[in-house]
Amino acid sequence: MMLNRNSLHTPFAIRDKVFDLDFTLLISILLLGVISMFAQYSSSGGQFDYHAKSHAIRFVVFFFFFLAVSFINIRFWNDYSLLIFILLILLLVVVKFFGVQSQGSRRWINLFVFNLQPSELMKVGIILFLSNYYHKISSSDVNKFKYLFYPLIALLIPFMLVLSQPDLGTAILILISGVVITWLSGVKWKIFAYLSGLVIVLAPVAISFLKPYQKSRILTFLNPDSDPLGAGYQIIQSKIAVGSGGLFGKGFLNGSQAYLNFLPEKHTDFIFTLYSEEFGFLGSVFMVFLYFLITFRITQIGNVTRSIFGKLYCYGFATAFFVYVAVNMSMVLGLLPIVGAPLPILSYGGSSMLAMMFGLGIVMSCNVYKNNTVS
């Protein structure tokens, strides 16, 4: 419950702790941040003022936030995870009633400085909460009905809240994050199988609740050429952009698909398409490698950190991070339907950036305080 003052505030301690940072992870994040600035610069047609500037400011600010989170003892995050989770649930409720509406969905809270999207933060919040939850209960109790019930409720509340915004993409990602943690903590396959069975049975009912645009997205995914100027347009144009990039790409600022606005949402969900068009197969492979490296390092940190909370959190976050990347890339490459999932760090958007940096910060904290036990 108490902060460890010694480890947090003395200059001597900080210098010590700096060397405990995982530099591979740190450099990968910085590299991604730099690439993201160039990509945003290109998405605005070679202008700094537009997206690139605010993206750069955010990255710098949130990078320091990330460092700050890293140096806070892992115990703190364990102790406050329930509080953070409840706070985020409250924010989602606030969004539900007082949120800023844009393009038919209500996802943001107006904080005057910027619009906060609590659902993005919830992606990390759910991992944090569930890691804490399974850390507290004994591993033998994991499969007991009583202990299955709480996490299910904790997962369904934010899921339903986000789904009703409506934001199918983020809701699914929150669900996946939660499921991954639950599974890692030792919940049996059988239970997932039963639940999946239930979901499949209920799927037709759920589909009837989908918004028309969500239905059409799924249908177009199945056959994008059926409506090339309507909903399939995004997938087709994205594939054209990526494919036309070729092996070496068209060069920085030379992506015609992006520059001439054929590419939709090029600064957010489709930022990878823009990057891929300009830097080609080699550039794309490098980026995938970078993301994989980050995931790998997070898992490694999970391996070395001693607390169950830390391990669960790292494995969970690594998997969730990987899923975010995989879903976004599969989506823009036409392997999955367009659901609206940003690419971590690269996509424009403050809340997503904040959530990722916060999540990574806790990972780093797990590394810095790897030898600390958590009560």
Next chain:
Amino acid sequence: MFLLTSFKAIVLVGIFGRLASLQINESSKYKSLADKNRFRERKIAPPRGIIEDYFGNEIASNAKIYQLHITPEISNDVNALLFRLKNILNLSSKKIALLQKQIAKKKSWDTTIISDNLTWSEFSRVNLFLHELQGAQPVVSIARFYKDNSSAHAIGYVSEISPNDLRTKKYLKDLNIEGVEIGKTGLESSLDEQMLGSPGYLRYEVNAYGKKIKQVATNTGLKGKTFRTTLDQNIQKISTEALEGVSGAVCVMDIYNGDIISMVSSPNFNPNSFVHGVNKDEWRGLSENIDKPMLNKAVSGLYPPGSTIKTLTALSALENDIFNPNQLIQCKGYIDLHGERFHCWKKKGHGILSMRNAIKRSCDVYFYEVARKLGIDRLSVTAEKFGLGRKILTNFKEEKAGTVPNTKWKLNQIGKNWYIGETLHSGIGQGYFLSTPIQLCLMTAQLANGGFKIKPRMLVNENNEINNLQKYLNYKKENPNDPDTIDQQIVNFSLEPLFRNQENINFVKEAMFAASNEAGGTSYRSRHNDKKFMFAGKTGSSQIRRFTAEEREAEVKQTEITYLERDHAWFVAFAPVQDPKYAISVLVEHGGSGSSAAAPIAKKVIKKVIERHETRTSQTKQQIVEDI
């Protein structure tokens, strides 16, 4: 944990695989798709090929035109701009409403053509006010221009592409140029593909909304081919003047090489009207005119040849040894055959005459007798040999073939047997016979050149080679005392004779001379006394309606019956008599008689043709070849 790692590995492989397939395997496909997104091409029409007359004067040329385009995007207020232009150019409110509709349909950066053919004064007015006409762009372009109307039918006109053109003309399928004009009739139509040239293009980059970002490349295309025709623009004008006020046609042909020197149909129309879209009133005027100005009567007008066919009836009878030219027949004004009475045009009759006089005075009774003995089938063979009943021009879509009747033809087409009475009518060119002025011109030319086959042409070919007949002619000039017989010469020069015995041809020519130059000849009144212009010709009239017995008794004149029932007047001739060079055919619709309506027109034209003979022949082969 192992499961999770393998899952990640599979997903990773999936993403790499997808990237590889998109960016390496199918890269070229997507590159071209991206270019298709990115580039728009607008084809631009290259300058159309020019049509010249024999001397290199442009008959159909390209002239500068002044247009006004507007781009709504540049303008602050399009409606205000239109209102301003309405006052400057005196546009109608209807036109403005139409333009507003057009503009509303397009994107704001697309240009709309306000007027595609401004007069110079309108254009300069627009330029004067240009500083206050933001969004308006004066544009100088080129379009087809015809200096005068005399060749409107022979050359034809151009106009915008119709859906029907796209269906029927294969070469237009890939063309797809906005605002291009294509040939609709005459040479403009038959030479269209070559005169269009190959289109150029403007390639520019567009964004996702279709807005032009920048021009990437231009290609002006290849100018269409220029053609030199055999026509003489001076004679075209003279022929047109000669036909002033009547409905008809004039054809003039070089009897040795088949050059069509003049082909005129009257009344004509202004081909320039069609280039920018003919207006409704003008079109109504043209289509409702009973004289059918749009019809090229020289090649598509079908008329019974009338007495002009007597030349061939006589020739056929002589060639087939049916008749002796000295055989005398008495014309009482009619003959009776199997109880039917056949009248001569001269009620009192011609008295006793020989074949020469029968041609000279155009006696019908004499040729009833000739035809009766000759029979329709033999006559039809001769008529077909001389070019009747078939299309004689190459690739001239308006041309009609006409009819040369015979027993078989009647059985096939009408399903009835031939009557002997019909043979009599056919012998004087009435009944089923139908021919065009150009066919009769060719017939006359082939009689005049001594009975040799020639191929009529409207284009000077690139090598401008002389044909065998001309070679033979040159040889004869240089060796006047060559002892070889005509049959021997035919073999030497591989000529294509249309006769068995050239004497028969000469007989017909001599009889035609008599008809024009001896007192009592049908066209004696239209003769030229100057030997230089002297011609030999044959009149004719094609019957529209047979006179009733009462009318015949009352000797009703052609001028006394209603216009549309009057006979068509024919005259065919060759000149000069001493050394024939040109053949002419003149048709005057509802002109009454050939001698009074058609021969005087021929007289005028022949004079001009002969006067220009020197100029024409001094245009050497070399000059023409170099010019082209």
